[in-house]
Amino acid sequence: MEVANRGDGFGKTATIEMTSDGGLTAMTPDPPLLLDASIWVAAYDVDDRFYDNSRELTFDSALNAAALDLTLFEVANVVAKRWGGLTIAIELSRSVAKRCAENFVTVDPELIEATIEIAAEYRLTSYDAAYVAVARRHDWTLVSTDIRDLVSKGLAITPDAAV
Numbered sequence: 001m002e003v004a005n006r007g008d009g010f011g012k013t014a015t016i017e018m019t020s021d022g023g024l025t026a027m028t029p030d031p032p033l034l035l036d037a038s039i040w041v042a043a044y045d046v047d048d049r050f051y052d053n054s055r056e057l058t059f060d061s062a063l064n065a066a067a068l069d070l071t072l073f074e075v076a077n078v079v080a081k082r083w084g085g086l087t088i089a090i091e092l093s094r095s096v097a098k099r100c101a102e103n104f105v106t107v108d109p110e111l112i113e114a115t116i117e118i119a120a121e122y123r124l125t126s127y128d129a130a131y132v133a134v135a136r137r138h139d140w141t142l143v144s145t146d147i148r149d150l151v152s153k154g155l156a157i158t159p160d161a162a163v
Contacts, residue, residue, distance in 0.1 A: 031140050032064035032103040033057065033162055036131045037074035038145040040096055042159070044079070044088070050145045053159035057143060058099065063163075066103035067096050068134050070127060105134050122153055131156070 035057055042054035057063060072093045079089040097104065105111075111133055118136075119129035128146065132155050135142040142156040150156035 030064055031138070032066035032100075034066045034068070034131060034135045034138075034140045034142045035071070035100075036068075036128075036142065036144045036146070036150075036156070037071050037078065039143055039159060040071065040075050040092060041078050041082075042145050044092060045082075048145070050159045053163050054145070056163050057159055058095075061099075064103065065100050066105065066134075066138070066140055067100035068130060069104070069106045070130055071096055074127065105138070111137070122149075122155065124149055128155075 039050075039054045039057055042048040042050045043058040045051060048054070057065065075096060076089040076093050079092055080086055107130070111130065114133035114137065115126055115129045118124065118132050119126050122129070122132070124132070128149050131142050131144070132150070134140070135156075141162070142150065143159055143162045144150045144156040145158065146156065147158070151158055
């Protein structure tokens with residue numbers, strides 16, 4: 001049996017299993033990668049060590065991507081403060097929403113509860129814990145450049161590990 005990953009040209013990938021005679025046996029969509037705000041910011045910061053891999057994650061439509069509504073606020077905040085570019089902050093926030101439209105998660109009461117529990121367990125901010133809660137809820141892989149708080153605790157992977 002041969003396994004291949006294929007994109008459909010619309011930001012979806014799937015794992016296809018084929019028999020030795022070329023027959024299709026299964027086609028399951030690959031789960032999206034949950035990209036936190038640090039990935040989106042790194043994709044626009046040429047000095048960031050994860051710049052190239054973050055750009056691949058954010059621009060390659062063959063890779064499934066997901067975002068949390070919180071991501072829009074975080075991206076806008078960092079970009080406006082770091083570069084003083086309100087226009088860039090707006091454009092990047094729109095890019096996040098468009099790129100992740102089919103896998104865009106909004107906060108709900110159960111997510112808040114899970115976030116609080118994860119924040120207490122791992123000593124995280126509620127912002128970081130919210131990403132972890134979403135990743136767990138949907139069985140997605142969280143991708144972040146936050147080595148200290150997320151990657152080192154096994155809660156996320158780095159962009160280079162994701163591509």
